[in-house]
Amino acid sequence: MAFGAFGGAAPAADQQQVAQRKSPIALWLLLPGLLYLILFFVTPLFSLVITSFQEPVPGGFLGEYQNAFNPSNYVEVVGTYLPHILRSFVYASMATVFALLLGYPVAYVIGVKLRPYPLVQALALVILIAPFFISFLLRTIAWKQIFADEGVVVGLLKSIQIIPADAYLTGTPFSVVFGLTYMFLPFMALPIYTTLEKLDLRYVEAGSDLYASPFTVFRTVTFPLSLPGVVSGTLLTFIPATGDYINASRDFLGSTDTAMMGNVIEANFLVLQNFPAAAALSLILMMSILVLVSAYVKRSGTDDLL
């Protein structure tokens, strides 16, 4: 479904198109990369599965586990961490929605409205990708300090009494979702920009010619045509956001109350050394994402993920 684009159709008789050739060369080209991925992507997933079913070595040290079939790990993990699981999806969804609301207009302005001004368009693009060039950790810390109790923003809001005197902005769901939205805004805007940039404006003109108001034209012509970009952007935002743990981390924009799945997985793996729990959680995260993504893509009808 999603990979139909790579099906490799047969060429027409009179078209200047190279038939994809069958050749042993293809094997040599594919092998190194694919083997590498099988070795370091596929097998680790199996490792995760195996680990998730392990049980502690009886009488062993912390972090010592042996292979077993212990599905109770999953039950435990869901029981203990259900709030975190739900929170991850809620925060990620909110961040995705906000990113879309912010990112689509930006992408539209840059990709469509700025077409007559290529220099400004290039500049705007540079601004859009500029954040990528500073470590995202530092950018998140920047927001933390901007929203800090002693900082300007909180001070201003308190002084004009939008928020009560003992309120704080950091360590709240607000700051986490804010951080997530900020971090993934370019991921949402760029794919949409790419599709809008190629939008043939004559379609818009045809819509107007056929008596549609500007908003209707947007709703029935522009937006549907930009849908592949919207799908890409949504996936590129939602998927990493669910697993993110920087924003929700205590040292950054979160607190212990806002911990997401990522935090829990990290804590279990690196601190508590409870590898089976961490593995089980990871797999739960991955599976739910796969389910959601396939449902989403099937519904939206776009089938070119790569």
Next chain:
Amino acid sequence: MAGEGSARQFAEAGADLALVNVTKRFPGFTAIDDLSLTIPAGSFFALLGPSGCGKTTTLRLVAGLEEPTEGRIMIGGKDLTDTKAYQRPVNTVFQSYALFPHMSVLDNVMFGLRRRKIADAGQKAKEALDLVELGHVANRKPAQLSGGQQQRVALARALVNRPALLLLDEPLGALDLKLRRQMQLEIKDIQSEVGLTFLHVTHDQEEAMTMADTVAVMNQGKIEQMGPPEELYESPKTAFVATFLGQSNLFGGEVVSSTKDVISVAVAGKELRVPVDRAVAHRGKVTVGVRPEKVSLHQAEPATDSSRGVIGPGRVLDASFTGVSTQYLVDVPGFGEVTVFAQNTSHGEHAVEGDEVFLSWSVEHAFGLADMPPAEDRFLNDTSTGAMAVQEREKIEQELEGA
């Protein structure tokens, strides 16, 4: 054009090309169906046909860019079917020119020579560029040249290798009319000067007829008719050739009598005569054809004349003035809509829409065919739809498989 010196370089003559029972099948459709063809050395041969008829596929088979499903390809008497493109003494001028954008014009022209490790590649390349009068742009990049210049560089790049056979894949398609005419004559000149065998593939019938010694009309993977341009035009042997090459008025009927010189075909109550040597079939159903420019328009019924065929009365549906001629569309009951091209000389008779007229032609100009063109022919030359439909089906099947 360049003088004797350049002709001397191309001392080797072209070789002849023979396709023997070549078939090319792609998944879902057959592009070329049991094609056999011989092109004598040193001739300019045109393969003419609509999109999707298989002519470009034929070219690619000869070039070695595709392999035939069945059949043999012989060049200069040698069976080259199993060789690869880079092993054949054949060069192609591509429709899109395919000039390497990252190399200079000179490097482009030298490419083939360098691969074959020919000495003095640079010198030879310069001479080839001089032949097409582009010596002064040798150091430019293809992007800096106009379409016509790029086309000439592509030609030089192929010619410099002195191939036994030069293939041209609709190379003039992207040029504007005036430039195209100019290039047609130049290419023809170069060919006769250097004596190579040229195989030119095109859908433009005027181009084919202008440049080629021999034209083969191709349709759906088969050659319908082959011969000198005039022969194909004046004496078409199938309905496809009659309607693809220029226009024809075709009337279907049955042979009622024949002598050793003419056959008489009954069409809508009249008997139309066709010379025996211009009729493909002499019995049964025969389609009588006559070219529009051979038909004369009369305001009054012309006197009976055994050397002329006459039909009418008919009503003029349309009269379009095109400068050189006036094109009439006349509805003659029983014969359908007949097209007439009347040259605009003061001697001709002029008619307007609504007039009642009679049509006549010399029996010597009529030809007889064994088939009729397909029925619903509003878009007669759009014969690629069959191939397109198959591709669409394939695409859908694949998507279904993948989902």
Next chain:
Amino acid sequence: MRGLGKYLLWVYSGMALVFLLIPVVYTIVFSFNDARRTNIIWRGFTFDNWLNVCDAQDVCPSFMNSIVVAGVSTVLATAMGTAIAIALVRYRFKFRQATTLLLFLPMATPEVVLGAGLAAQFLQLGVNKGLGTIIIAHTMFCISFVVVTVRARVAVLDPALEEAGRDLYGSPNQVFWRVTFPLLVPGITAAALLSFALSFDDFIITNFNAGAAVTFPRFVYTAAARGIPAEANVIAAGVFFVAIALVLITQISGAIKRKRLAATS
């Protein structure tokens, strides 16, 4: 009301772009802060941090580690990824769907899962975690991005050019190195730069697979608890300026090339 609506879009987008830049500017500005132990309150402007960047402990070694890791994984990922991209576009082979799926999945998997998975595997194999394992991890997730970037370039490469190469007596080898590869270089370069950037900035996967090795993002993360030294901002700002300069140079030289071409034809 109409008039307002016309400008609403521009204002809204302008604000979004400003919003994007706020932390960037903040980070760069604070690299000039005359900070003591923590870099939270603005004390005063100084060039000190920039001049003595390596004074702060661990900042420069971690930066060097990041460069090395990014460099090595970029080379590996670009080589393998380019090969796959070419095969995908130009050749017919079985299991095409499985291959595409395999390439797509790492991009669709959350970093936590990727990181934890590899770490679990290294654990089971008893492999010591360090710079080597980081490189292995980074190469792994960069391959897919390289494939996507290069594939886009290969797909728009006119196949007639390679056919012309074959028609002009080029063996498959010669056609590749003299025709295909030179035309792919811009795409390959873009993929390499993307890969380098992804690797340099990566934290989550690195954290799971680094053991004791410290890359620059790791350093920042652990420092976040007690206070990130201003020198870290210096490094980040430095990288930023270099990257922006690269982008501007490529844009400008591209524009100059286009002008030159237009002038001579």
